Amino acid sequence: MAFRLTPQDTSFFSLFATSAGLLVDATRELTRLLEVQPSERNAVAERLRTLEHECDEATHELINKVNSSFITPFDREDIHNLAANLDDCMDHIEETADLIVLYRIGEFPSGMAEQFEILSRMSEITAEAMPRLRGLKDLPAYWIEINRLENQADKLHRKMLAELFNNSTDDAVHVIKMKGIIDGFENAADSFEKVAHTIEGIAVKES
Structure with a gap:
C-alpha cells in the first residue's frame, strides 16, 4: 500500500465496522423468521426496521464525515x-x-x-473483513469467498424460481408475491458482492 505522510481519521473504519455488524444482526433476524409462527413475524420485521434505521444513521454519518474531512483514508x-x-x-x-x-x-x-444461510455467511465474512481495511491486508480470501457464495446464491435463486413456476398450483397473485420475495433476497446477495468488489477496487488502487 502507498505510504502516506498525512494522518488518517480512523473513525471511518469504526463506522464501516458498525454497518457490517448491523448486517450480521439483520441476517440473524432473518433466520428467526423460519423459527417463529406467522403471527410473530411482524415483531421480527420491526426489529429489522430498527436495524435498517441504525444502518442509515451510520451511512449518513460516513457521508457527512467524508464531506467535512480534509483527509480521508x-x-x-x-x-x-x-x-x-x-x-x-x-x-x-x-x-x-x-x-x-x-x-x-x-x-x-x-x-x-439455504438462502438465509448464504446471506448469514456473507454478512459474517463481510464483518470480519472490515478491520482489515485499515491496512488493506489479507483481503483477497474475503472477496473470493463472497464471489463463491454469490455464485451459490445465483444457482439457488434459479432453482427456487424454477420450482415456483414448474410445481406451483397456487394462483398467479401468490406466485408473483413469492417471486418478489425470492428476488429480493437474491438482490441482497448481489449487494454483498458489490461491497466485495468495491473493497477489491480500493485494495488495488491503494497498493
Whole structure:
C-alpha cells in the first residue's frame, strides 16, 4: 500500500465496522423468521426496521464525515460507494422481510432456509473483513469467498424460481408475491458482492 505522510481519521473504519455488524444482526433476524409462527413475524420485521434505521444513521454519518474531512483514508468516491453498498445490503434484507409480513406469506418455499444461510455467511465474512481495511491486508480470501457464495446464491435463486413456476398450483397473485420475495433476497446477495468488489477496487488502487 502507498505510504502516506498525512494522518488518517480512523473513525471511518469504526463506522464501516458498525454497518457490517448491523448486517450480521439483520441476517440473524432473518433466520428467526423460519423459527417463529406467522403471527410473530411482524415483531421480527420491526426489529429489522430498527436495524435498517441504525444502518442509515451510520451511512449518513460516513457521508457527512467524508464531506467535512480534509483527509480521508482512501478516495472519497470509494468511501461513498462502500457506504452505499453496505446500506443497500440492509435495505434489501429489511424490505424483503417486510414483504413477507405484508403479503401474509404462510409456508416458505423450499430453499429459503439455504438462502438465509448464504446471506448469514456473507454478512459474517463481510464483518470480519472490515478491520482489515485499515491496512488493506489479507483481503483477497474475503472477496473470493463472497464471489463463491454469490455464485451459490445465483444457482439457488434459479432453482427456487424454477420450482415456483414448474410445481406451483397456487394462483398467479401468490406466485408473483413469492417471486418478489425470492428476488429480493437474491438482490441482497448481489449487494454483498458489490461491497466485495468495491473493497477489491480500493485494495488495488491503494497498493
